[in-house]
Amino acid sequence: MTLLHDLTGAPPGMTTRALMLRLAGIGAVLAGTAGAFTYTGGWLSPGALTPARVVDRFEQVNGPHPGFRRNHAKGLCVAGDFASNGNGARLSKASVFSAGRVTRVEGRVALAGGQPYAADAGTIVRSLALRFQLPEGEEWRTGLNNIPVFPVRTPEAFYEQLLAAKPDPATGKPNPERMKAFFAMHPESATAAALIKARRITSGFADSTFRSLNAFRFVASNGRTTPVRWAFVPERPAATESAAQAAQTDKNYLFDDLVAQLRREPLHWRLVVTLGQARDAIADATLPWPSDRESVDVGTLTLTDAAPEDAGNCRDINFDPLVLPDGIAPSDDPLLSVRSAAYARSFTRRAGEEKMPSAVAGTPPDGASL
Template structure:
């Protein structure tokens, strides 16, 4: 009898698969390889205080570090590609305690389990001679796993942003909030840019410099902070908490729980390049949902960190 792969085995297979898709780039993350960090302040609105005891969602502002990135594992891919973008926010709660919120510019993910993620990476693997993947393999994967269709549909339509500060980002997973009375409910997060959604045409994007998103945001900050508002969708009975390929109904109640003001490029980029922004790093008042992809991410991140921290 063949035993099921362990979480560690799956993490190794996942990172191996990322390397087969994007190549191996020593010292870089296996996904979201190229990014830049910024100093920020998060100011809660107070709207979440009755729903969770989480320290950063009460009344007082907290400092934060924000990492914007492109989703690809190749750090040399130009910004003008139609590709995923990410925002990872590390809230500094004091006394050396942090909590992280990691989001991407897709409302749902393309796989519902770690096993499917490994299979998808196999379908995306590039031919070593041509450097291209086989569309037939990806088509076969989607046919066998139709839950991937909403995510791939969204990926195909994702805009090429004018700025990291003019894109919308979703945390894709559900989390459980608990208040001081011990009452719990599930939520999903979304960042909305105060500047509004602004995108480039593929033609205009092709004329941009390879790292225009970093340069643009640095220049934009000269005119003042770049703001995002954190919106939270409140789940109801029956809304899936264990499947990040499924969106919740649009009519669910939403609240604005805080404003993120990005103020300057972080001084020590080398330090932050070596840090991990982990969506499972939560704080009292917030717990992980039963989403297996969410739980798996910390093992995959650890495997990626181990390789890059040892020069791989």
Template sequence: MPDPTPRPVSPRQRNWPAMLAIAAIVATLALAFAWTVGWLTPHRLTPQRFTDAIQDANGQVYRGFRRAHAKGVCVAGYFEGNGQGVALSSARMFAAARTPFVGRLSIGGGSPYGLDGKARVRSMALQLTADDGQQWRMAMNSFPFFGVATAQAFYEQTRANAPDPTTGKPDPARQAAFAKAHPEFARFAAWAKTAPWSTSWANTTFNGVNTFRFINAAGEGRYVRWSMQPQTTFEAMSAEQRAAADADFLSEDLTARLAQHPLRWDMVVTLAEPGDPITDPSTPWPASRTHVTVGTLVIERSAPQANGACRDINFDPLVLPRGVQGSDDPILAARSAVYSVSFNRRERDIAGGRAEAATGHAAPKGDTP
């Protein structure tokens, strides 16, 4: 006859359910990670693969530097709302008060040693911090619209611009094939070829080409795009002037101007109308749309990026305050994801450089931009 007395349960047996649950969680996280980085779907476009393509297009990895827009300077100052934005958004930055910011002015390209006169694209990135601690990060460029409409097309454009190992230059046939496959790129190519170059960051218009949604205190929403329009008079720069210019003429010009007075840009918000493309940053909205000037950005000082306050900021355009939301623009989501991967790689570069220095080995050049 079996013994009716139950046998004691060992600690290991009592812990089995918890151990199985932990194992299941770990397995789920591992699968999620594998999916995110593309190990389970090798042909799926991931932020990691996109960042790899950017590095390939640069021709080499500049350790410790941003993978895109590697050359730039830190700037700081304030944004002063004029009250006109309050009806559009509940973001505190639009009140008639000053909001401090840390920012960065840069040029396009992945080399921190690029020549200013060769860089077609110039950029402005900002981190505004309201009095309640909320942040608004912006990433704007000198082009008035994006080159392509989707993240996949942007990836293909990046790969088409990668240098051929045998020539050190992009393959013209590959670039032509990309342009044929994406006819919308012709509009951007025409801008790059014909639009005048400015002589300074100070007289450059910086555009947030992606669409966002402003929400006011009443809960009413409007789709918008915005730009920073300079109060400094525009001056065009000829090809001959660019060829003769110093490699760092933009930062030198900025330093000289700031020694005389602060530099100002008006923030101009464009309001979408029904039918305007919300998810396609390659298509500009009609010039007839309503424009509202909501405040003024004032740059008071600059500093080298190696030790400036902008050095360790990821200017993720989806870090937004209450009253501002992202849209379903796929390029906006792609920029946010790739910026994160690039930032993490840069931080690992810097940490690796510090470790090398601590062990007596030389830190990599440019390990703290």
């Protein structure tokens, strides 16, 4: 056991090369976080956006919910694997895309928003977060949403929008005047919101398409880089949410359905990577890319298990979008470094707080547990 092992938390048997890769990974995380601080310059200009202020704003809008994620607070752990078909190997040298490789995956499905006990509803943004554990201590963590574009272009707009969209206690809905003022300042958000509203609401997590929204770069073994966005596209055909579902009063119907489906059979999604071109919006997640861009199906995600959040499982993972393996690099999208820094701040706060049980029991409606 060496100092390197201590610093990196690596198991005693790990080789020096594996350790160096792990250190490179940690370095990338730190660089991403440091980049966010440089970007926001929080300590030089009072009033500038810092990770702490972003997380404070979630708490201001949602109230205190100790122990829970400050966003996407209501969730359920899932697990399975990813089988690569080799088609991604020409685009990225990441080991996860080697032909035939099967990677263990831990994840979390959740609903956006900072209310851990909110009732499920089809219109709430659904998310899937995944951690791929790769050889030699490398990891790929990615967080995805079931919407076509993200509603804001910059961290500052995200911060403003959180407050503008805070439900008015009198109506339970955002104040229309505030939203109008926000959209007047951010016309790109008005356009994105229209695209998000027009999306088809599907029947559940199992037939949702989950997208990275932010762009990244794939780095091939010859050094060539390609701007990419990725999506997990369900193998089961998408069904529109039924009127009966929309009228559901069961608080956890979306999560309970997923648990019941996973008890019956594994669920599959194709990982589809879309290749951007020079004129596509790389640093603006509010803009879709043209629909004729080349897409490559690089493999299949299979989910087999679900479990309630608990000590040591997905509850204690920070799905930081800048934990990337060699072969996947961040883009210039300004949301990425701020996400990384804010998730770390949210994680640090919740890790130090007493835990309440999750609203999602992971027990299907018929009462049988997984």
